[in-house]
Amino acid sequence: MSISVQNISKSFKNKTALSDISFEVKEGELFGLIGPDGAGKTTLFRILTTLLIPNKGEATIANFDIIKDYKSIRNNVGYMPGRFSLYQDLTVEENLEFFATIFGTTIEENYDLIKDIYVQIEPFKKRRAGKLSGGMKQKLALSCALIHKPKVLFLDEPTTGVDPVSRKEFWEMLKRLQTKGITILVSTPYMDEAALCDRIALIQDGKILEIDTPREIVKHYPKTIYNVKAANMYLLIESLNIYKHKYSVYPFGEFVHYTDSRTNFNPEDLKLYLKTKNLKNISIEITQATIEDTFMELAK
């Protein structure tokens, strides 16, 4: 196992950040920690990268214990924190050289690993890191986290606040890194990114709700979901919310995902009801659950 976490708990004063977290990540796996702000993702990353000591539980990274062998862990992992934490007044090149030197290596030695990513920012290598755009900062931070050829890479919300195009490119980079044998633990609040991981853990309020492959997780959704659409979205949501048989009502892009509390639900009944609310162009069709549906059902 590349990462093994057993019953980790952490509290700050009277606030529980993590309670009884356990999971394992295999070597070379791309494992996603999916959950909103405040779920405990960053606390978990800080514990696994030896920056914080848990109140309870044990964990090993690349077979090193997070307490006893913390120095070995620091040499063997790369960590990209959520907040940009490179030196703003060093240039791109100086930052990279600095991180390489700290880990007793050189840019040349591991250039192969970062080449893909670094060539994109190389034209700006004389620019100070503080003057880079968001996308470029992200690429530099990833290059710095990789320059010592870590066995395990920790990426804490690398795509938060990043536009869909740059997010897509970033995930393509991760897939290529994975082929080089690096284990990756990545966290994200974007549920659509979960589908790109080998396995995911859904996390909320310091607890893991479920762990599985993205495909299996959506299979576990307990109900039939209907895509409901009508001309007036606001009126539609309002009407569904006060319908006495509703189980859940969630806007999903141009549709509303609706589940009913009855076992013998007939969509025609709902259509009739919506018509009495003066809704026009009503359509109701069965649809597949997404990771987001599953998350909301578990988090309810």
Added chain:
Amino acid sequence: MKEETAIHVENLTKMFGDFTAVNAISFDVKKGEIFGFLGANGAGKTTAMKMLIGILTPTSGNADVAGFNVNTQPESIKKSIGYMSQKFALYDDLTVKENITFFGGIYGLTRKQINEKRYQLVEELELQEIVNELVSSLPLGWKQKIAFSVALLHNPKIVFLDEPTGGVDPITRRQFWELIYKAANKGTTIFVTTHYMDEAEYCDSVSIMVNGKIEALDTPKKLKEQFNAESMNDVFLKLARG
């Protein structure tokens, strides 16, 4: 300016040195519309928004916001609009109640009006339990819902929302959008940026900015037809990839 137009933008341009951040953009936003303002990082969205809310002077071009001109009446604009972003929402070291009182005062409400509004807001969002808590102790989703309501305290004609739901959990994110629908239904114009493409589908109109220019503007349905795309995410990827 016509009665039903909330924002009218004509050739609005901003240059920093010889870099053109916003390049002669033009568009209209109707009253009561939810207008999605999308674009890649660095496309110029924030610069454009800063000009529209009266805190950055355009290099050239013109815009009327809530009936006031961005070049000559920026102070009047500030009084007629609400604004919130993920970075600037509420003061963390004030309580919910103190934030409401503070922003009410800033917006020029009387003490009586502030008290009425606060009562109304506490009822609507069910804040009874947390009204005397420090904002820093609240979950992000709560903060954002309260911040949105605070941005509406002075009944502004337009509310500008800069990535209001970034990092918010999926359930609260949807509750937030229900608040947006509600405000729009009452006639408030909503100008919103987001990186969640499903939220782009909730908008009446969507514009997509690429390298300082508006490359597309239409209803989500028509944009999907135009770009032969399944979802707004596909539209965005096709346009902004360049």
